[in-house]
Amino acid sequence: MIKENNEKYPYTILFIEDEEIILNNYTTYLKKIFSNVLTARDGEEALKLYNKEKPEIIIADIHIPKINGLTLLEMIREKDLDVKLIVLTGHVTTKFLLQATSLKLINYLQKPISRLKLKESLNKAIEEISNYKLVKIQNIELKNGYSWDIRNKILKRKEELIELTKKETLLLELLFSSVEKVFSYDEILYQVWNDFDDEGNINSLKNLVRRLRLKLPEETLENVFKEGYRIKIK
Structure with a gap:
């Protein structure tokens, strides 16, 4: 699904991460795939960007300042059933899995992030967006x-x-x-x-x-x- 000819998808993706090195490295990678890449380092900034830009895909770390990642995504999911969500986490607990179930995630990725796993998750998100456009609405x-x-x-x-x-x-x-x-x-x-x-x-x-x-x-x-x-x- 991810194009190999440098052609970008015309979707907006929001990447939320407070670790500067990870944010910079993966923003560079995402800009090769999507025409509009937004970044935020805390939950409040991310919520403002979401409300303004309405991205099709969100990648969010759980442990971010001001509003934690899961709470933020729950707030977004309550009013947006279509946005594709990918969560980053340092470790997976039973509490996390129970809370994440209601979010209808594309995937959750454990840190350190595997580039292959991220690519697979993005492919799934892109496929779902494409299928929604072509099948759900004619x-x-x-x-x-x-x-x-x-x-x-x-x-x-x-x-x-x-x-x-x-x-x-x-x-x-x-x-x-x-x-x-x-x-x-x-x-x-x-x-x-x-x-x-x-x-x-x-x-x-x-x-x-x-x-x-x-x-x-x-x-x-x-x-x-x-x-x-x-x-x-x-």
């Missing part, structure tokens, strides 16, 4: 009879097919992968142009959005000032 209904077909990457108004360019399709594919989430300019530039911040591509992105808005219901494609774009369906 169409996203928009206002005024519009809909987005996730499997076939097709935009329709009632039964009428709306013609899209390749870049329009790539942008909508990214935005519809997590409705209401704000995708950063860098995420979008990487997905559509396979590049990061570039003045020429920023201008091209603005033109692309302008054209797409003419093909979508009013106020569906929203610009969040200085952050990025998102799809709104309500």
Whole structure:
């Protein structure tokens, strides 16, 4: 599942770890796989980042300051059944296993972390995200009879097919992968142009959005000032 051709997944992952060496080493590794890697060193900082960014995957150490890892993930899981959770722990106890069961973890990894085990866990998370998108939801209904077909990457108004360019399709594919989430300019530039911040591509992105808005219901494609774009369906 993890791509070998340097192509990154357009998902956001939050890595929570208070040990600086581990944090730095694995952040470097994760940035080779995902287009948006967030880091936090304590539970409070992590919760703020989660609420703002809504990551698809979270990796959390249990023993972190302010809010411990399991308590933090319990708080998140209460309102988010879809986020994929991986826990890091120095040792496994019966109490930990009982508490972790309700979290529906992808996996728990014992320190020192095995790179192979982490890769296997990330592959499982990516597979579950992909299956959710392709199987659980087939169409996203928009206002005024519009809909987005996730499997076939097709935009329709009632039964009428709306013609899209390749870049329009790539942008909508990214935005519809997590409705209401704000995708950063860098995420979008990487997905559509396979590049990061570039003045020429920023201008091209603005033109692309302008054209797409003419093909979508009013106020569906929203610009969040200085952050990025998102799809709104309500």
